[in-house]
Amino acid sequence: MSFRDRLRHLVEAATNGPPFALLYLDLDRFKLVNDTLGHHIGDELLKAVARRLSSTLRESDHLARLSGDEFTILQTSYRTASDAKALAERCIQALTAPFEIAGNEITVGVSIGIVSCTPSGVEADTVLQQADLALYKAKRDGRNCYHLYERGMNDPLRLRNELEDDLRKALRAGELKLFYQPIVNARTGQTTAFEALLRWTHDRRGEISPAEFIPIAEERSLMPELGEWVLMQACRDAAGWPEHIRLSVNVSPAQLLYEDFTQVLMRSLKASGLCAHRLELEITETALLDHTGPPHRLLNEIRTIGVGVAMDDFGTGYSSLSVLQSFPFTRVKIDREFVSGLGKNPKSVAIVRAICGLCTTLEIPITAEGVETDAQRQALLEEPCGELQGFLIARPAPLECLQEWLK
Known part of the structure; x- marks a missing residue:
């Protein structure tokens, strides 16, 4: 039957x-x-x-x-x-x-x-x-x-299909935009980097969160095109920044799984004129654990090009230490979940201290994400944490609003 x-x-x-x-x-x-x-x-x-x-x-x-x-x-x-x-x-x-x-x-x-x-x-x-x-x-x-x-x-299926169609139109009509969030030296306050963040303002629905449309792009095979646009545009924007400021770009699991990713990377660098050492790709631990084949070769290719690789959201997965040992990371970003507890939760202080101590021993630079209060900043200043990022420092903003951070 x-x-x-x-x-x-x-x-x-x-x-x-x-x-x-x-x-x-x-x-x-x-x-x-x-x-x-x-x-x-x-x-x-x-x-x-x-x-x-x-x-x-x-x-x-x-x-x-x-x-x-x-x-x-x-x-x-x-x-x-x-x-x-x-x-x-x-x-x-x-x-x-x-x-x-x-x-x-x-x-x-x-x-x-x-x-x-x-x-x-x-x-x-x-x-x-x-x-x-x-x-x-x-x-x-x-x-x-x-x-x-x-x-x-x-009917989420109908809404999802509509959103997919609208996303394709927005990508081809140039309606997507990059915002940038400053990352600063924890002790001097000098700008050291900007993280590129994709934004989409829908003509009827207003601001649509990347958490809503990125999964659709991955599922409907839009991610290669969308990811290449982000890389190309961000590299072009960053090429005009002072030499000491690097660009940080998030990379999704779907992008890592396409064989021509390194070619996309090199095209973006060549077309923009941005030096490879000024670009850093942020990859979450989840992305590494969700792979369908070990990305060691890909990450090594990226490092050979001269591009940095940062582990984003460090500590949120179940095998951070194993991943940290296995991959050639140039930076670790402490997840906001741990940073938010600083100043009020002794366990958060202990975890952040342990992460900072480990990365210092391994000679891997550290950036703390989600810094929103003075208490969090003060707690991080007591640790060997090199950089801070979060609303206390600055909110993400379009390129034209970054002038004071580019000095």
Whole structure:
């Protein structure tokens, strides 16, 4: 019996019989696997995913692959919402560990939409649509999580498609803009760098957070074009700054996975005339851990070009020390989560002190992010922290507003 036939049968039976739950699963980052490692690796990954998901089910539950990287589970052992949540959590946990496929270590996540089917008179197609809506809500909530369908839920898939179309138009019409946040020497206050931050002011929706549109760009294969635009524009802007001021640019996991990234990097430097040593790429620990193949070679190529590599949000992942040992970092940026506790939380002070001591021993320069109070600044001045960045220093601003920081 096909999945849809089975679903229709259960929906009809639920009118007078026991309830059930439908879980709609979509793999996170699967498209990147296909794009970078090939469809044959993607196919083997899907088989391995199916095996792990099967291990989470009870005998009465039914797993099916709907299409592409989408799976469904009909949970006939369902009695309450807690049962469906528990199953969703088991599925997420089962897919957390990396997969070993043809010598490649691959890490994926899964987003899950859940709909409870009780006597209600709805049709099978409606149940599937409701699960789809809950799935996209889970993706918007940060991925690798689940969400239960709720009445009146907006259609995030439609909004996501609209946002994708608008982003493509904005990129090609030159409607995106870079803001820059100053980074200063902790002791002298002299400007040492600017971090480039992408901004998008939508004509109808106003300011749209990068946290909302960057995942869409990654998912819909817009990131190579968007990332190249950011690099090119930022390098052009920075070429006119004083020689002692460097440029810091964030790089997403999707950019790291495209083979021509170093070519994009060199094109940006050549076209702008910016010296390679004045450019620093910020890469989060998460980006390094989410790779589908070890990026050691890529990072070494970047360093060979002369471009710096900073570990952003240091300390927020589960293996910061291992990553710090494995990659050729030229800077560490202490995450704002630890900086925010300075002056009020002794544990934050201890963690920041430990990070600063470690990086000093390893001779890696340190920048503290998210500095917002004098108490935080004073606490950081007591440690060997070289640079400060945050609202206390300055908020991000467009290029034309940076003159006083460029002196």
